[in-house]
Amino acid sequence: MAEPTLNALDRKITDVFPGYTVRKDLVSAVKGGALVPTYVLEYLLSKYATTTDEASIESGVERVRSILADNYVHREEANLIQSKIREKGRYTVIDRVQVFLNEKTDQYEATYSNLGISRVIVDPQTVKDNPKLLVTGIWCMSTLVYAFDEGSGEVPWRLQRLMPVQMSHDDRENYVAGREQFSDGEWIDVLMQSMGFNPDQFSERAKMLHLVRMIPFVERNYNLVELGPKGTGKSHIYSEFSPHGMLISGGEVTVAKLFVNNSTGRIGLVGFWDTVAFDEFAGKAKKAGKDLVDIMKNYMANKSFSRGVETLQGEASMVFVGNTSHTVPYMLKNSDLFEELPTQYHDPAFLDRIHFYVPGWEFDQIRSEMFTDGYGFVVDYLAEILHNLRDIDYGTKYSEYFELSPTLSTRDKDGINKTFSGLMKLLYPNGQASMEQMEALLRVAIEGRKRVKDMLCRIDATMDPVEFTYTRRGNDRALAVETLEEKDYPELYWRDRDLQTDGAEAVVEPEEVRGHTVTAIGHTTADRPDVQTPEQSGNSEDNAEPAPFIGRKEFKADQRGVSYRKLFGPHLAGATEITLMDPYIRKPHQLRNLAEFMDVLLGGITPGDQIRFHLITSLEKEPYDEQQLEGLEYLRGAYGALGIMFTWEFRDSIHDRKIDTDTGWQIVLGRGLDIYQKFDNNWLNPQTKHQILRRLVSDFGVTYIYNAGK
Template sequence: MNDLDRKVTSEFSGYTVRKDLVSKVKGNALVPTYVLEYLLAKFATTTDANSVQTGVEHVRSILADNYVHREEANLIQSKIREKGRYKVIDKVQVALNEKLDQYEAAFENLGISRVVVDAQTVKNNPKLLVTGIWCMCTIVYAYSGDPKDVPWRLHRLMPVQMSHDDRENYLAMRSKFTAQEWIDLLMQSVGFNPDLFSDRAKLLHLVRMIPFVERNYNLIELGPKGTGKSHIYSEFSPHGMLISGGEVTAAKLFVNNSNGQIGLVGFWDTVAFDEFAGKTKKADRALVDIMKNYMANKSFSRGRNTSHNVPYMLKNTDLFEELPAQYHDPAFLDRIHYYVPGWEFEQIRSEMFTSGYGFVVDYLAEILHNLRNVDYGLAFEKYFALSSSLSTRDKDGVRKTFSGLMKLIYPSGEATMDEMEPLLRCAIEGRKRVKDQLCRIDSTMAEVDFSYTRVGAAEPTTVHTLEEIEYPELYWRGRQQGEEDVEGPADTTVESDEKPNLPVAAPAPAATVSAEKTSTVTPPAAQPTAQPKLTRIERAAAAAQEGRLTFTEDQRGVTYNKLFGAFVAGAHSITIVDPYIRLPRQIRNFAEFLETVFAYTERTEEVHVHLVTAYTDAKYVDNQIEDLNQVQNLFGQLGIVVTYEFSDTAHDRSIETDTGWIIALGRGLDIFQQYDTNWLSPLTRQQQLRRVREFSVIYQRAKSNG
């Protein structure tokens, strides 16, 4: 336990749980996290290792005996009959049987239905009537002899959620923590190790939680898969509902006109749509119109994977490009309060999860639910003034995000100017991202000044989005700016002194070429000033020439940038055939080749790299596929679309580009001798320091069909 863990368990005794216990207990049980933490909070809340282990075993026993797996439904039904009564953990949904004027429950995994539920239980738990809730239930078996009668009787139903408001104690305990400690506690409460996240990343993670604490809040996040977009809405709170975008209907969301039944938004604090977007998806135009009206005063959150990287979207479309056409509507998008830049989140790795203590998510979710009645949207106005050019919707978006962050970090509403300022900047940035894209989509929409002025300051402070800072020439495409020399990726992505190894022009004899000789390039003649200036990538491509290079054993100074940079420069499609991308070090070679592709191609265009390789030994093939998938995911976020296939017949090793180059690889990419892979060793990062095996490379232009 670290200092924060000790402080948390001391000040919030009974409301905390060690977060890594959930995964240890869960096993194959498809139980929401808040259900498991509810049980762990009851039986494994101490910090004594032996007591925790005893509690974990008890929870495992409860799950083993009472959690209903669908394939064991008949066995559990038999136990209920034989024992007369039995406790089960299951998801229960209730419907009104108007013919008999009674409420009847259906148990999702147990597979029984028409179980009579008393009206008071339904009144106390109205969400039973919508999608159902997880409960600990005692079921009695009482066969009456009437074949029309259902023998199942619900003796007791206990939802696994907090039953009282503990805000007073929560606010009192908050005063004992610094802001940074509290943010780290919230990160641990949702399962993440705060030490592995930057301050900005932590704040963006907290923005994901705002729909649970702020009424009438509309949030969208577009980003790569595997970054945890849906996790918080499916596992964090019993007050949130995650549904598939393909299941969205007006009847499901709002009201079913045929029977008058209230939809999801009438019973849940937050309704999140996972995989909501997709250009080919269809949406009911009438539903879009209903949602536009509803979003003015209710809460939504949306998550979706992006198909392209940020510079591609900024150059060719806009940051809302993944939404179905019906939702790509300025009036609809203008109601979004915050756009979370999902591409900034790293893919979730196992080491990112915490083994520390955090709030039982059910406890925290209930606190946030009750804080929805509080509004801190104007709290910053005693220190800051927003730009007068902001529209009403712009100001609403900023104020609601700021209010949500205040309730999460400073739930009492008290904070200094310096404490409020980063929250205000974060709130402005998220709304600015929405508005700037709206100005692209709708040319009639006026750009505004997203700035604020500190009390007593003479000049306003302007807020920029991170992608605006990184890609200014793309972010403001179409706007008149000063003449700039835009040369694609920054030169820092390539060793600044690395020039390509130019092959000996054919038909020169195959001879050993030293790195010193082959790394010298005669500069081209100066171009007339009237000619357009070549970009760095164009200059690299112009230096490529046919020929052959050979390298001797133990030679140093060889890099993929020198070998391949000029020949992949500007390519959009590359095929590499190498049967020996099998072992971890060989897959690392492939990843380093992709780094060269990244450095010598445009980030505003997608580059497709297809690998043809061979399977490794049968016992390691799963690891090979897992590593290749990881490479695929990591570089996909950078605009390098990697695909691969396995071939039993591939032998010759080559690289072929759509720019007309064929490179014959004597050894494939596996040119380096074994080296120290300790992360402290410079050899892991600097290819030119490694020794190579003897190999050769032949460069030739593809013959034209004409």
């Protein structure tokens, strides 16, 4: 295992929090094929590999591997483990355990998920000490005993000892004291690394949005929605980050499972978990019973629920994550940012209870370089700290310096206060922050609630718009907060309203983002040198748009002055469905060619519109096929956020190279897109940015055919 170089932050966090940190790349090193949450693996690593000494790490990792090999139950090996328990009499396993009360025998019985056994006799005290066993089960290290008695007729399985994967003590005092030794930027990076991410790969805004995802773990009864493209890690933190979180499918929950079972009187998920997250919540075709929606609305508003006579309380935060199928400008032009939600939840009464809308489209698709090999908190340690910080409320700490607009409703203020409180606990757990530090968090909190309310006013015409502004104490000037999509697409965002903000004054962005253009996917252009805009690819030179040409054009080897925009621009104008067939979109430079072709398509998109672009190519040979797939997936996410709905398919035996459009054009490509000679791909090289400076690799021709009847 390669030893990463410790940077200053790694040295600092391991010095300040000895025994509570772990090198984050170790999880993937030990996981193998084990379908175990990250917090389970880090629980084991925290026992054997919380050190910076490479030799100790190596031996610790081997110890954890050995434990996983001997004790983690793979489903296909369940019979083997059952045999080991029988032959040895007792055996320790790592598995997910759930307990049920058998009313006929008046005893508790456990079911082991991977081991595939049930009716394991459990001592009542074990259930009393671990009530979550009765809800959805928890990951445990447990010792099972096999004691068969032929004459008794009893089940032979017994649970002798159970150790939940979670910390047993509150270390807040040490945690808060240690935080004081870090600057704000360092602490944010510590939290990013604790989530497993490399902070160098993210802008300051992207880091802050990642922290918002953590608020449900540190703030009681917090209601969060995140909608965005696939593959951006929306649900990862709710399934992997904390033993106090539960991720369930949005279509598989019932009132009895979520709130209370009337037949047994047993409370559901909201009574046992800090965070209940609904994965794949979006989808207009999904259905939910009216009783579930009604009780959920009441719970989200009042922290209570009732089925029958008794009113019960719950502290679980509710998180709803789902995928969008359209770009932001398309949604703003044609519907609203909640358009993907099922009909029952696309309801003003439900949506008004949401405290923060995380703009999922601002997250990049997850890539390997985003993960860190540095040190962060053992997630179980951090999860327990956040769990205990839920007892504190910092929601009105900002009132010493700021006052919210009086036009805001009670629910608007509640959403802002709870988000602010959560961010304060994450960044300033002692509750002490300066005016400038609080203002940055307050603006984030206001923006997240504003995104909800602005869409509500669009959905429900009877809802009165409010001013998302605030004033500094001693100053009457109202300071406005805008969402990023409001800045990017003002005409679409305020399509039915006046663009003016009632005289409120905008606030200048902080130094970190000045001088950079913020893109639609949440990073500055300085963060994204590998994704080109039309200006970067040289297409901006071809200002003159010639009329579409019918016939054939010939090009010579070593010729300059040829760009994709000159070759294809006039013929692609107005097309909304485009298919490219080219067998050679496989290697890195060919993927760059594809990106530059998609830049040409970008020039034909009006905000709010979309182009469907389909690629037919061949699959690269192993082992380079993974690199090809990662590149295509990256382009799908990056350009999908800008209005190009990119899909692809592989065909084994294709030779033709052509472009077909829904406007009747077919362009037959002699060499496909791979027309340029190799050049130094350094970003300082002008050929990298200007296609017309590159030389053609060989003679080739392009034929333009128009089918007027298409």
